[in-house]
Amino acid sequence: MTSDTTEKHRNFDKQRDLPDEVRVENAMAGFIAEFGPRAQSWMNACVRCGLCAEACHFYLATGEEKYTPIHKIKPFEDAYALTHGPFSWLHGLLGRKPKLTIEELEEWEELIYDSCNMCGRCTLACPMGIDIASLVKDARRGMYAAGLLPDRLARIVRNAEKQHSPFGSPEDFRKTIKEIEKEYGIPLPLDKPKADVLMTITPEALENRHFGVASMARVLHHLGYDWTFCSDAFEATNFGYLSGNMELQGALTVRLIDKAREIGASMLIVPECGHAWGATRWEAAKWYGAPVDDIKIRHIVEVLADAVEDGKLECRPVGESATFHDPCQQIRRGGLEEKPRILMRALGMELREMDPHGLDAFCCGGGGGVLANERAGPLRLKAFELKKRAVEETGADHFVTSCNICEMTLGRDIEATGFGKQIESLIDLIGANMITDQPPLKAPGSGAKPKGVGKRAAGAKKAGKGRSAARRKPAAKK
Amino acid sequence: MTLLELLEGPLWIASASIFVAFAAFRLIVILFTGRREAEARPAGSPFLGALRTILGHFLPWRRLLGNGKAWFVTIAGYSFHIGLFVLLLFAAPHVEFIREKIVNLPWDPIPRWGFILSAQFAFAGLITLWLRRFVDPVVRLISRPDDHVAAGLTFIVMLTGCMALGEQSAFLRGLHLGLVELWLIYFPFSSLMHTFTWPFSRGFTGAMAGRRGTRA
Amino acid sequence: MATNKGHSAVRLLWSLLIPAFFLMAMPALTGVGGLRAQESGAAQADPGPPNTLGKRSDAEIWHDLRLGAGGIANPPTGSPEAGSVINSEGWEWAKLRNPEKSPIVHYGAWGLLAILGLLVLFYLIRGPVGHGEDSGRRILRFRLSQRIVHWSVAFVFILMGLTGLSILFGRPFILPLIGKEAHSILLTAAMQAHNLFGPIFALFLLGLFVHFLRGNFPSLVDIKWLLKGGGFFGGHAPAGRYNLGEKAWFWTAVIAGGALSVTGFIMLFPDDLATRNTIHLSELIHAIAALVMIGFSLGHIYLGTIGTRGTLKGMVDGYVDENWARAHHDRWLEEELEKAESGDQARETAEEGA
Missing domain, CATH: 1.10.1060 (Fumarate Reductase Iron-sulfur Protein; Chain B, domain 2)
Structure with missing residues (x-):
């Protein structure tokens, strides 16, 4: 050769x-x-x-x-x-x-x-x-x-190293938070010197899912937490964890936990993300040489599910049937198997489990940095077929998950294959259907969000188009 | 000193010592060297998690119950291992040898038909599992030279053992014993060490899952 | 010399006829015969065949003995051979079994050598059979389970063959080379291994039967294949999943292997399963079936390895090249391609409907 x-x-x-x-x-x-x-x-x-x-x-x-x-x-x-x-x-x-x-x-x-x-x-x-x-x-x-x-992953890692987050700098973050506040008419606490809860976020939410950020904030307000975002410790994802850059993994985790300590927080909430949960909840101890006992590291799904169980959070019943995609790092490797299911029940949805589901579920195919690596796209699409089949077999109306990476991956694969379902965020559904005294979210261009699927309106339209295209050319993807 | 005396005396002592010393050394290296990391505050019991995985993985994963390969590996695997252990610990010549050289076993040897039957289970399992290494693309790709040497050596040891079953020939007895000694020396440096590492491998995984409040 | 040869031929013929006769007469020889012997032994508690002191001719006495006349309770009552004093069949058996003069050893050895010679000759003249260029497209010929079963049978067959041939040919051929002591060691080892692997062989053979039965029934295309000389001497011979040669090998392996298994079991448990006559016959059938199967296997091994390009791959990876299939199993290839196409169509229709 x-x-x-x-x-x-x-x-x-x-x-x-x-x-x-x-x-x-x-x-x-x-x-x-x-x-x-x-x-x-x-x-x-x-x-x-x-x-x-x-x-x-x-x-x-x-x-x-x-x-x-x-x-x-x-x-x-x-x-x-x-x-x-x-x-x-x-x-x-x-x-x-x-x-x-x-x-x-x-x-x-x-x-x-x-x-x-x-x-x-x-x-x-x-x-x-x-x-x-x-x-x-x-x-x-x-x-x-x-x-x-992979170059693409390396680039994201460099951004995370140099600019604080793959999303951007603390300055970018502050600007975006202000935008979301204005967009949805909801106060988003930022850089409070003292707070009981440090809330973190994913770059995907900041870029494309402003409604999700707003509805999550609304839930936290409803639950009465004294919480804040911090512009120098907002990033939940950990590209050190995904890439093998252990120094970065340690630095990113330590940044969050040190910040939580600095503001006197008793709780650090990990957002809708899988590997962030693994890196923060299960691997933080190794950077301190001891378990992090003074700060409770909790996942947003866990926080909400516990609120439901304590009777602090109720939802209008959405009805209809839904299936849940189990994010591996939360469920199989994260110990949260029951939590999203509690929330699905709280939404009054008929849960139709996929085969396989729970601990045995198939991965979305994008976790572990694979989504960030566009080279892997064609392979990922092949793996999506397994998920697609499992979802189809349930015949459920809704396809829900609780991880931004899974959501992005499945969303892209749905678009690429013309699969006639859209992927929805569990937290968004909760945010839109929670029974609360909190003022409703002001949405750009539209009013209330019935059944919490409104924020995906644009995506849904796109997916719908893809679907009809698929109908016309059934063998196009072969 | 005849060759057989040599094999039953000094060479036996030497190979058994190498086996014990290096297997112990390997286990110590595996279990007590390298980094130990601080673990997160547990959400469940690491101990129960370890126990669950150590016991649970004796059976195939429930998702593989419809999978032919999993059935094959499980049945052939158990057939081989159970057959081998019965031969090793209960065959009359082995009981006699162990009583003479190592420890006074409290049990009686199995009758001859029991020996034959366990040997057949052991051979059937080992032969099919080994041959699969050549014809299953997955297993062929991942099989190391070590896996073939370990299987081949074990096979030859078992075969010569069965050939010596007549107990009429010092040569056959010596051949079997010599190969056993070779096998003992090879053992600590090979994948045969899985004999000892499996509970630790399963246990660490189970403890990790238990700590995280999940199952593995 | 000539008479000797003629004599051997007659003996061989006889040794071939015995098994055939035996298969038909098995029930009579074992069950009924045994029963009769027992009855006679129990009913007349007399001291033995009458007139043993010379009033009757030897021939008559032998005749009575062969019909089961007995009386001395050895072997004990209850065993299949109770009441039988002398088994004169043993004379005939001993002649056949005699390692230096046995026709089985004699013709068996020549037969195997002849097959080997023919294969070498064929290889030198014809060389490996090819199928032109590879197409680069692969098609699944043997599933993983089929491959594992095939090689398991092959492995144990070779082990059984080597140990068995040592037992059969040891005294005339190996003993002179390595001496009595080494030979005795070799033979006890071979016998132990042979006895132990026998049941495993039977088990694996059953697996082989189940896994390869499909496609091995005779069909019309076999005649065409035969008329074309199997394509061995040039030209194309049509065939389905298996050609006539492969089918013959399959059934030979099943029938000879089955006979080997049954007779093998009889010899493994001689006290419980058989009379002496049955054991003698079992041994003869065992040897003949083994020679037939080993002989056929030499051809099979030749064609599966160096004889035909691309065949071995099919049994290792499971996949063969499409052009290989076109050359050797064209009907089968057509079926497979059709199946694949209709499968694709079904999938497309399903998607259109979705």
Whole structure:
């Protein structure tokens, strides 16, 4: 193979100007940096039975064996075998320092970043209980250190590093919050020096989902929280977590928790986001070396569900049937399985569960930084077929979820495939249908929002168009 | 000293020592070295989570109950492992050997038909599982040389053991014992270590899920 | 020399006829015969065949014995051979079984060598059979379960074959090479392994039967295939999922393998399952069936590996090239393509309706 053809068929991106040897060395160091008893037990338990493939939506959708989950971390395993494996002491004895090859790392970039959402479904299928999702996350650390990740993801990471958030700077944030206040006629507390609750937000909400921000604020007002946004700690998403940039992951989490402490908050609320929940609730302790006990880190779904259970939050019954897409990081890996279902019941919706659902649900296909990586788009669309089928089988009227990334992913896939359903946000539904004394939201161009689906009006129209186009050309996507 | 005496004496001691020492060393490295991270405030019991996963993963995942591969791996896997353990611990020559060399086992050996039957289960499981490594694209892709060596060595050990079943020939006894010793030496450095690591692997995952108030 | 050869041929013929006769006479030989022997033994508690002191000719005495005359309770009452004093069939069996002179060993060895020679010759003359260029399009020929079952049978078959052939050919061919002591070790090892893997072979064979039955029934196209010489000597021979040769191999494997399994079980449990006669016959059938199956397997292995390009891939990956299928199994390919097309159409119709 000539270098020409390699270049043409290159399916990896490279960042930074590093010699290959340095990339390899960085990768090796990155791979093994996080190693502890947990990862070592996993690495030494695999018997190569291949059942993990039977759980992975990318394998199931394509039938391609390279998407077998345990295969995706091969360079990581190789690095482990060379440095910590059973024969590593032999290398030391012989004075050798074996290395991975740059080709292996380049080849695996796609498998580690494009074809894994770290959704953890394979963990359930593994007879040995190996948590491959965690290992993929560790593997990304090595890949990031080597400067071998998808360009688009790398760009977002750089924005998060330099500008505070992939959305923009604190200044951008303040401007947008003011805009939303004006747009919907609702006060949005910002930069209060003291508050009991620090509220965080996702870039998607700031860019495209202003109604969602407003309705979430309205719910918090209704519940009577003393809360605030902080312009120097508003970003909930953590692209360090997704990319393998552990320093950034730590910095972003610490920024939120330190800020909460600074304003004397007792609670930090994670918005409709999956990996933010994992990074903040379940991984914050590692940056402090101790559990974060003084601040309750709670998910917005959890907060609302508990309010419903305590009788503090009631909704007008929406009726109709709905199915719920389980965001992996909230449900399977986050422990919130029951919470969104409490909210669905509070909305008076007939919940028609997908097969599979809950802990066994298929991932949306966009989590774990895959959505940010446009290169993975075609693969993601294939995996969407599984979700589409599951939704269709329920015959439900509404298709609801509680994660912005899932929502964006499913929204884009719906548009691309002409699937005749729209994806709705659970929090928006609550915000629009809650029974409250709070003044109604003033919506640009329209009045009240019946049944809480109004904010998606534009999207719905688009989706509807896509659908009729699909009717005309049924085989167009083939 | 004849070769058989050598195999039953010094070489047996040496290989058994290597097995014990390195398996223990490997386990210590796995369980006590590297980074330990602080864990989040638990939402559920890590202990119960670990227990649930350690026990629960003895059965295939409920979503795979309609999956032929999962059935195959489960049935062939159990067939092989149960057969092997019965042979290892209850076969008359093994009971005699273990009593003589290691510990006075409190149980009686199984009758000959029990031996034959367990050997057949063990062989049927091992052969099908091993051959699958060559013809299932998924498993062929992920199988390491180690997986083949481990399967092959185990097969040869079992085969020579069964060939020596007549107990008429010192050569066959020596052949079996020599291969067992090779297997013991290979064991700590290979995927055969899953014999000991599985409860930890499942346990860590289960504890993580338990802490998060979910299940794995 | 000539007479000796003629004699061997007669013996071979006889050894082939015995199993056929045996299959038909099995119930009579085992059940009824045993019963009769028992009855006679129990009813007349006399001290043995009469006139053993010379009043009757030897031939008559032997005749009585062969008909089950007995009286001495050894083997014990209740066992299949109760009351039988001497089994004269053993003479005939011993002649066939005699390792140096046995026609089975003699013709078996020549037969296998002849098949090997023919295969080498065929390879040298014809070379590997191809199918032109690969099309690059793949089509599924064997499912994963079929592949696993096939190779499991193959693996155990080779193990059984090697150990079995050692037992059959050990004394005339291996013993002179390695000496008595090594040979005895080899044979005890071979026997133990052979006995142990036998039931596994039977189990796997059952799996093979179930997994490969579909497509192995005779059809009209088989005649065309045969008339075209199977395409072995040039030209195209049409075939469905399996061609006549493969079908013959399937049924040979099933019938010979089944006979091997049944007779094998009889020999594994001789005290419980059989009389001496049945064991003798089982052994003969076992040897003949084994030689037939091994002989056929050599051809199968040749054609599956170096004999035909692209065939092995089908049994390893499960997929074959479309042009391979067109050359060797054109009817099957047509069916598969049609199925795929109608499947696509069904899918499209469903989508239009959605």
